[in-house]
Every structure is written in C-alpha cells, then in structure tokens.
Amino acid sequence: MTDNPRKEANVLIRIVLVQNNPVFGEVAGNLDRVKALYGGRKGLRPDLVIFPELFASGYQFTSKSEALSLGEGDGRDGREKGPTVRFLEEFSMETKGWVVGGLPLRRGNKVYNSAVVTHHGTVMAIYDKTHLFEAENRWFERGSGPLCLVRTEFGLMGVMICFDWLFPEVTRSLALSGALLIAHPVNWVLPFGPQGMILRSVENRVFTATANRVGEEARGGFKPLRYIGSSQVVSPQGEILARAPEEAESLLEIQCDPELARSKRVVEESDFFRQRRPDLYRN
Template sequence: MRAFRVGFVQGRPRFGRTAENLERGLALAEGMDADLAVLPELWSSGYVFSSRGELAALAEDAATGPTARALRAAARRRRRHYVAGFPEMHRGRFFNSAMLVGPAGVKAVYRKLHLFEREQEWFEPGDLGLAVHRVGPARVGLLICFDWRFPEAARTLALMGADVIAHPSNLVFPDAQWAMRTRALENRVYTVTANRTGADDRPAGRVAFTGRSQVVDPAGRVLARAGRGESCARAARCDLDAARDKGITPLTHLFRSRRPGFYRTLVAPVGAARRRTRRRVG
C-alpha cells in the first residue's frame, strides 16, 4: 500500500487580520501528522467584503504575499505541503484563489471557477483551469468551496489522475459535505474539505458557516471529521493504490465504462444544449 496522510484545519478567521489568521491556522496544523494540510477558503482574509477597496487592501500576490511567505516557512519547518485559500491580486484583477505550497515554495495556484453569490461582485471567475500536481507520491487536485456543486470539475480532476482533491471551503449549505462524499465515491478519490466555523457579521451582510470539515475515502466513507463549531486539525491515511483502482467489479471499470460521445451536452452552453434538445424532441 502506498500511504499518504492528509488533514484539514478548521477554525474561525477574524476578518482583515491576515497575520493573526495565518499564525492561528498554522498553529492548529503544527502537531498534525499529515503530508498535506488543507486550510479553508479565504483563510487569510475572511469572507464577507464590504467594498472593492477593502478587498484591494487584503488581496495578495500569489508568489510574494504574506500567505505564500507564511506557508513556505511552515512547509520548510514541517517538511510538508499546505493548501490554503487567499484573495489574490494579479495584474489589477482579483481572484478567490488557493495555493499549494511545499518546502520549495509555491507549487501551484488555483482560481475558483464557480463563484457564489456576492463573490461575483468582487472576484473574477477563475482563468487557470483545473490541474493535478505531484505532492510526494500523491497526485493532488484543487477545488474551492462552491465548485462542489459542479460534478464535472471533480470528474475532470479524477480523469487527470488525481488521487486526492483538496477542497478549501467556506460552506454555508448543510448538504455540501454529503455532496463531497458523493464526489469521492463517484470518482474513487479522496476528498479533503477544510471548512471554517462561525460567521462573518459585517456591514455588507452576515454569512454563517457550517464547519464539519472532513476527509473522505474513495468509497465515500468519512475517515476524519470535525464538529460544526470546533477549532481543530485532524488527519487520516490515504491508500493511494485504492484511489488509483477504478475497478468497480472484476469486469467493470469506472472510467473505461464511460461513453463520452453521449455527454456532449455537459460541456455545451445552456442555450445550445436546449436548442439541441428541442430539435431532438421535435
């Protein structure tokens, strides 16, 4: 068995307290036995922005900002990799992003593809696409929060060879954790959802979060879980061979049984898909 340990950090960041949030999150992760530690979405900043100016003051460069520096130092000290969410500024544009950082520095940046609610007022939709990255013996893909609603994203990462999907989140729907169990089961991968707790109660509105971070195995079983309001870090062991075995039965293979030629509507714009359906029905 090729083993790889993954874990999540769950807690409540204080809005606008970047240095404090990073210090608290990394302190929670410090004693965790994990090769990969995942922190929540927008962990460095908090979630509910009140203005574009407020976002600009907290947004960071992915290579040189405080999140990159803090994670790089922790990765070197602990000899592990981290994933954490942060508000990214790139060439005057803002993204809801997550970075994968190891002892050598920032390894990858993912920009959230599917923006939720008022995120659309402040952030640009992600433009870097989906990718899988080597972390020791494991192959790791990244999604952020509301990406869970789009099974095509997780399936794409699985088809690209992901063993583990890291999922930094600020989840608000109570069924999202169940959906991530489904993403794990339907793709036979491990999923690591790092959610935050508490609420951001700000002039722009109040948003409460559901906690219940989790590590899920390729059979959809929860290996590690936090409560709704806990501040904690928990980890579990992944069997990478199990994630790479896509056999459902001796004669049935999850990916070789696919019929991609019949799924074209999945990647067609909504209007085109409806026109195609009307032609077939008519």
C-alpha cells in the same frame, strides 16, 4: 503539473485539515492563531496540510476596495509576496510536506479567490476559483483555468475551491486526468456540502479532503453567514474517514493510501471510467 518523484505503492500518507475561525481583515492575527492552533501538534510531520478557503483574510467582503486591499501578491512576475503566501511557504518548509491554502490574490486591479500549493518552502502551483458563489462575483474575477493538478510523491493531487464541487465536471476532469486525491479548501455555509462530497468521491473513485472554517460573519448589511465546519476526508468508497465538529476550531488528522484510488471498479466487471459514453453526452 509539477514533477516530484513517487513514493512506493501502498504507503500510507498523513493528511491534516486545519479548521479555523478567522476574524475578517485581521490577516496577521489570524495567521498567529493558526500557528497557535497547530503549535501543540508540531510532531505530526504530515505529508499534506490543507487550510480552508480565504483562511487568513475572512470571507465576507463588502466592496471591491476591500478585496483590493486584502488581495496579496504571489511572488510571480515581479509581484511581492503577501503574508499568507509567505506563511504557506514557511509552513511547508517546517512540516516538510505539501501545503494547500486559500487566499485572495491580486494581479493589477483584479482579485482572485485562489488556492496556493507549496512544498519545501516554494510555491508549486496556483489555482484561481473557477465557479464563484453569490457575492463573490462582485469582488473576484473568475479563474480562466487550467484546472489544477500537482504531481506529488503520493501521486497526482487535484485542487478545487468550495463551490467548484457543485459542478461535477471539475472533479470528473481532475479524476480523468489521474488525480488520486483532491484537496478542497472551502467556506461552506450550505448544509449539504459534506454529504455531497461523498458522492464526488464515489462517482470518481478518489479521496477528497475538504477543509472548512467555523464561526459567523455579518458585515456591511449582507445576510449573516454561518460556517458549518465539518471538515472531512472521504475514501473512494464513500467512507467518511474523519470529520471535524460543526462549531469548533480543530485539527483533523487521518492516514490513507492514495493508491486505492487507482481502481475505478465498482464490482469486478464494472469500471466507472471504461464504461463512460462521451459519444452520448452533450453540453
């Protein structure tokens, strides 16, 4: 975990979700379009900006060689930083907040579907997607953990990527470890994702902030993929605080108080976490 001093309790934070439509493989052009999309809103000064999964590379890879070609270095262990990593660093410097974005990271001959967390121009955390979806298993390596928790001035923030959400253990583990908010870059094509994240918020009493993309991809003879947009922020009570359109690029801005996620009570005498029975649960 990364240390950072906490804000005073009950202070609203501003979250911005970026919903874009990247062209596969055109990393520089996609980053320029994201800058243009955000450009008219530079006065936002968000505490947290979340970009989708693989937001600059595109999603529908057709070969391992494509993944290796688009895989970027993260600047660690002598690896040169790729353009998306540098963009995320610069973006966090410009906004003076936290930034989370998804990209392919390469380490040797292995490529991971990853999320990078930056703050004040520095990479603070990296998370490799734990649960790969469909053809991702052909191009990417599974993340081997640990799950990602980052200490921010607004409390602990968890990070997971897309398909991770369908494994409830991920969200629950992050919440049990103290996460008040979960940043969730996705490339959703399954229609029940937005509604499913309402349940994840409710059963763990956390805020979830999901950034999706829009558009379609049909490459290499694979089945066409249509991305459903609907980026959203959900409260610990299951309220959809904001949701983006299904088909249009957009910026979604919302304010929330992460401190509200500290209470795990459903009603006065029922606390989700204190009433757990791990002695009865089995793998």
